[in-house]
Each structure stands twice: as C-alpha cells, then as structure tokens.
Amino acid sequence: MTAVEDTTDSEATGKVPPRYACGETFVPKGRYIDPEFLQLELDRLFTQVWQPACREEEIPDPGRYCEYVIGRQSIMVVRQKDGGIKAFYNACTHRGMKVVRGTGCAVDGDLRCEFHGWRFGFDGRSSFVPSRDEFLSRSREAWSLRPVAVGTWGGWVFISMAENPPELLDWLDPLVTALAPFRLEDMRFRWRKRTRLAANYKTVIDAFIEGYHTAGTHPQTLRPTQGPRPSAEPAPPQEYVYAPYTPTTAYRNHSRFIYTARPDSGDRDSARKAQAARPEVFANSMQYNYLEVGSLVTERDYRAARQLARMEPGEVPPFVLYHQMCEELALAEGVDYPRMSMQEYFAGNGDWHVFPTLVILVEKSCVLGYRMLPDAEDPNRCVFEMFSLEHFAPGEVPETRWLEVQRWQDHDxxxxxxxxxxxxxxxxxxxxxxxxxxxxxxxxxxxMSIRNQHAIADRFIFGVDDHDA
Ligand code: FES
Ligand SMILES: [Fe+2]
Structure with missing residues (x-):
C-alpha cells in the first residue's frame, strides 16, 4: 500500500500521485470511491475554499444562527445586531462541545453552551464563564469563539476556513459580473428539500453540471411537439439529432454550460428549429419545466407560457415573446423584476458550477439550485439539497423550511x-x-466541467496548477 504513503504526508507535494492523476479527458475512479481521497479533500480542499453555508434569509434577525457542517467541521453563522454576519468554529472554548445545533435563535442576547453554561455574544466574545476565578487566566481571545472568514454574494453566506482566503468576489469570478443583472440576492426560497444519497458528492455534482445526458436521461425534453407532458420513452439513436448541444466553459475556479445548437449542425436539426419557431411548441417546454421540474419557470411564467401557446406564429420568435410576457406579467403583479438586455441574459443564463458544492441554473424569474456535501468518512454517501429561488412581489414571499427526507424515494x-x-x-x-x-x-x-473541477481540486490537494504547465 505505497499509495497511502504517497499522499498522506501533511503538505501538498506539487505532484499528483499516479493513482489520482487525471488524463486530458480521464478521471480515475479512486477520486470518487477511496476513503483516503475523501480525507484529502476534507483536509486540504474544504479547509481552503469559499463555500456557501446558508442563504441570508435563513438568518434574518440578530441572534439567528445556522450551523454548517462540512466533514468533521461545524461552523456557525450568526446574524449580528448591526445586521452584519459573523462565522465561528462551532466548538465551545471550554471542552469543545458544539455551541449550536442546526438553526435557531440565541436567547437573552447570548449564545449558550449547554454543557456548563458558558456564554458568548453574537460577536463570539466570551460573555459569561461560571466560576471563572477557578480557571487559570488566559487571553480574552482564548475564551472567545474562534472566527472563520465570512462573506456574502447573491444572497448566500459564504465561509472559508483558510487563514488568508482570497477576496470572495475574486474567487467567484466571473459569476459576480455575469449574474449581477439577475439580482440573485433579491430572490427568496420557493421550496427547498434535503436528503441523503448513496453516492460520492461529486458523482451527484457531475450529474448536474453537464447537459450531455439530456437526451439519454430526459428524452421527453426532445419532444415538445407532443405537448406539455411528452412521452419519456428512451430515444432511439436517430432521435439524438434533436439532442441539445451543451458546451462547457471552464473558468479558473468554476464552470458553466449552456444549451445551444450544435455549431456544425447545418440542416440536421432544421426540423427542430422549425418546430421551435411555433409558439405552442416553445410554450410546451416551458410548461413542462413548471409542471415537472418545479423551477426554471415560475407559476407566473407558466401563465405566460399558456398564453403564448394560444398565439399564432409571427415575426417575433416565441422565445423573445415569452420573455416579454413574463416581464410584463411580473411588473403588473408588483415584482421588482430584473431588467436586462438579451445579451446580458445570455451571458448569465445556464448551468453554473460554483465550485465545489453548489450548482445553479439561472433564469430571470428564478434559480434552480443544488448543493452536494460530502460525508465526513464515507466516500459513498453525501447530502443532497435541491431548491428553487424566486423573485417575489413584496409581501408575497412564502414561509418555507427544509423538507428533510431520509430516502429520496420516500418523497414523491x-x-x-x-x-x-x-x-x-x-x-x-x-x-x-x-x-x-x-x-x-x-x-x-x-x-469538461467535470475535468475542470478535478483540476481546481488538484491545486488545493496536491499543489499542482494546470495553468503553470
Ligand atoms: S463545554 Fe461548553 S461550557 Fe463546558
Ligand atoms: Fe438531468
């Protein structure tokens, strides 16, 4: 077992051990199934990168906290009296007990450890130690909760355990610019669900950051002519002509793919293009998303799609009409709808992998999101979250909570x-x-989104940077 010796020295080596080395398009399976690789990720990657801990709306008032668990690390994110947010390692400075569990609100203006009753202000400062004179003296910091870097973007609270993390907005580039017009920070949950899956977290991530599986796994999406709920029979080879083309763009820390037409398609998919030019066919796809995804298209957009379905083909492409109608409806119903040019829309729309744990599919009205978190010990298990965020009219934001399901099959x-x-x-x-x-x-x-995430990970785990090569 020399492989263990190869990789478990404490520092990144500047070389990827052969058993974990990726080829140009090859990724060895050990990166998904070896317990040792999971520990490397937890020790060297998750301790260094920015990662979303929760949404800001989950900690709306002073004293509200949310626990974020990543591997063996538990971090608490706490809303401050001035509206700011701080994050701390969730370990009591007395004997290490978790100070908070899950989400909640601090009582009496303090966070209280349940073991011996030590208290901490929302800012993490030690505020009460019973029988303090019976302890040897130590510095004020040593009594207080240990801070963790925190930042916000797009309505998410990000944390980093790194000593000197990069600026959050630099780390997120190019999402910050590309998604600014969509104003994700003004979106709120429509629904949110959490379960556990019997797979490595990257196995699940991978299934949501490429569009190549669309025709194989979701054949009904090739058949909008059949109405809003088309047949999901497997596609025969000749039907793959209609498969969308979903190229990856890889960035330094993230990736994105978009649905588009194959550049070399010529006349091969002319039939599909002719179909898509019919309002009701385009409208069918949008209705399907509302009915069978529950996101990407909101209930309001669904009404726009139904209206569109009744329209005759004309000069304006149905796609453009749909966007206009969604915007008009939203404005009429009091939503502060994000206005943007089509160019801005195309620059931000699509499926983003916010490395390492978050995947978001961005539309003007809403975002379909997924988060996958590794298990602390078992590379064959992970936490899976799926949610929809939406722009609501003032006063229309629904009350939501995480729907927790033990087995995904138990929720229909x-x-x-x-x-x-x-x-x-x-x-x-x-x-x-x-x-x-x-x-x-x-x-x-x-x-290439999948290959790219391994390249990013290798920078942190093994100190190897493809860009240096
Ligand atoms: S461990 Fe927290 S008060 Fe003792
Ligand atoms: Fe899929």
Missing amino acids: GWGELPTQDLRNIDAIHAGMHSRGFDGLWLNTAQE
Missing part, C-alpha cells in the same frame, strides 16, 4: 425530470466500484 414530489436524475445516482456510483471500470472517460466539449 421531486417531479419527473429530477426523479430521472435521482434514479441514476445509486447506479452510477455503484457502477464505479466495478472491477471492470477504471475511471471516467469524458466528452471534450460537453463534459
């Missing part, structure tokens, strides 16, 4: 399309364990 409200994804997950991860499988062999155009 995922919708057809997410169910198709979830049904794959166990089998993908189980298949990776096969003696007959060595690793992932990736599409050079549509799956």
Whole structure:
C-alpha cells in the first residue's frame, strides 16, 4: 500500500500521485470511491475554499444562527445586531462541545453552551464563564469563539476556513459580473428539500453540471411537439439529432454550460428549429419545466407560457415573446423584476458550477439550485439539497423550511425530470466500484466541467496548477 504513503504526508507535494492523476479527458475512479481521497479533500480542499453555508434569509434577525457542517467541521453563522454576519468554529472554548445545533435563535442576547453554561455574544466574545476565578487566566481571545472568514454574494453566506482566503468576489469570478443583472440576492426560497444519497458528492455534482445526458436521461425534453407532458420513452439513436448541444466553459475556479445548437449542425436539426419557431411548441417546454421540474419557470411564467401557446406564429420568435410576457406579467403583479438586455441574459443564463458544492441554473424569474456535501468518512454517501429561488412581489414571499427526507424515494414530489436524475445516482456510483471500470472517460466539449473541477481540486490537494504547465 505505497499509495497511502504517497499522499498522506501533511503538505501538498506539487505532484499528483499516479493513482489520482487525471488524463486530458480521464478521471480515475479512486477520486470518487477511496476513503483516503475523501480525507484529502476534507483536509486540504474544504479547509481552503469559499463555500456557501446558508442563504441570508435563513438568518434574518440578530441572534439567528445556522450551523454548517462540512466533514468533521461545524461552523456557525450568526446574524449580528448591526445586521452584519459573523462565522465561528462551532466548538465551545471550554471542552469543545458544539455551541449550536442546526438553526435557531440565541436567547437573552447570548449564545449558550449547554454543557456548563458558558456564554458568548453574537460577536463570539466570551460573555459569561461560571466560576471563572477557578480557571487559570488566559487571553480574552482564548475564551472567545474562534472566527472563520465570512462573506456574502447573491444572497448566500459564504465561509472559508483558510487563514488568508482570497477576496470572495475574486474567487467567484466571473459569476459576480455575469449574474449581477439577475439580482440573485433579491430572490427568496420557493421550496427547498434535503436528503441523503448513496453516492460520492461529486458523482451527484457531475450529474448536474453537464447537459450531455439530456437526451439519454430526459428524452421527453426532445419532444415538445407532443405537448406539455411528452412521452419519456428512451430515444432511439436517430432521435439524438434533436439532442441539445451543451458546451462547457471552464473558468479558473468554476464552470458553466449552456444549451445551444450544435455549431456544425447545418440542416440536421432544421426540423427542430422549425418546430421551435411555433409558439405552442416553445410554450410546451416551458410548461413542462413548471409542471415537472418545479423551477426554471415560475407559476407566473407558466401563465405566460399558456398564453403564448394560444398565439399564432409571427415575426417575433416565441422565445423573445415569452420573455416579454413574463416581464410584463411580473411588473403588473408588483415584482421588482430584473431588467436586462438579451445579451446580458445570455451571458448569465445556464448551468453554473460554483465550485465545489453548489450548482445553479439561472433564469430571470428564478434559480434552480443544488448543493452536494460530502460525508465526513464515507466516500459513498453525501447530502443532497435541491431548491428553487424566486423573485417575489413584496409581501408575497412564502414561509418555507427544509423538507428533510431520509430516502429520496420516500418523497414523491421531486417531479419527473429530477426523479430521472435521482434514479441514476445509486447506479452510477455503484457502477464505479466495478472491477471492470477504471475511471471516467469524458466528452471534450460537453463534459469538461467535470475535468475542470478535478483540476481546481488538484491545486488545493496536491499543489499542482494546470495553468503553470
Ligand atoms: S463545554 Fe461548553 S461550557 Fe463546558
Ligand atoms: Fe438531468
């Protein structure tokens, strides 16, 4: 077992050990199934990167806190009296007990450890130690909660355990610029769900950051001519002509893919283009998203789509009409709708991997999001969250909470399309364990998001930077 010796020295080595080294389009399966690799990720990656801990709306008032658990680390994020946010390691400076568990609100203006009753202000400062004169003296900081870097963007509270993290907004580049017109920070939850899956967190991430599986897993999306709820029978090879083309753009810390037409498609998908020019066909796809994804299209957009479905084909493409109608309806109903040019829309729309844990599909009205968190010990398990954020009219924001389901199969409200994804997950991860499988062999155009996330991870885990090569 020399591999263990290869990789467990405490410092990044500047070299990726052969068993974890990726090829140009190859990713060895050990990065998904080896407990040792999971520990490397937790020790060297998750301790260094910015990661979303919660949404700001989850801690609306002073004293409200939210616990974020990543591996063996628990971090509490606390709303301050001045409206700011601070984050601390969630470990009492007495004997280490977690000071908070889950979400809640501090009582009497203090956070209280339940073991011996030590108290801390919202700013983490030690405020009460019973029988303090019986302790040896130590510095004020030593009595207080240990801080963690915190920042906000897009309505998320990000934390970093790094000593000197980069500026959050620099780390997030180019999301900050590309998504500014969409004003994600003004969106609120429509719904949110959490469960556990029998797969590595990256197995799940991968299933949501490439569009190459669309025709294979979601064949109904190729058939908008069949109405808002088309057949989900597997597509025969000849139907793949209609598959969307979903190229990846890889950035230094993140990636994105968009749905588009294959550049070399010529007349091959002319039939599809002709179809899409019909208002009711385009409207069918939008209705499907509302009915069977429960996001990407809001209830208000759904009404716009139904109106569009009744319109005759004309000069203006249905896609443009749809956007106009969604905006008009939203404004009429009092929503501070994000206004942007089509150019700005295309620069931000699509599926973003906010490395390492968050995936967001961004529309003007709403965002469909996923977060995947590794288990502390088992590379074959993860936490899976799915949520929809939306721009609401003032006073219309619904009260929501995390719907927690033990097994995803126990909840029947995922919708057809997410169910198709979830049904794959166990089998993908189980298949990776096969003696007959060595690793992932990736599409050079549509799956580079997956290769890219491993390149980013190698910077942190092994000190290897592809950009240096
Ligand atoms: S461990 Fe927290 S008060 Fe003792
Ligand atoms: Fe999918």
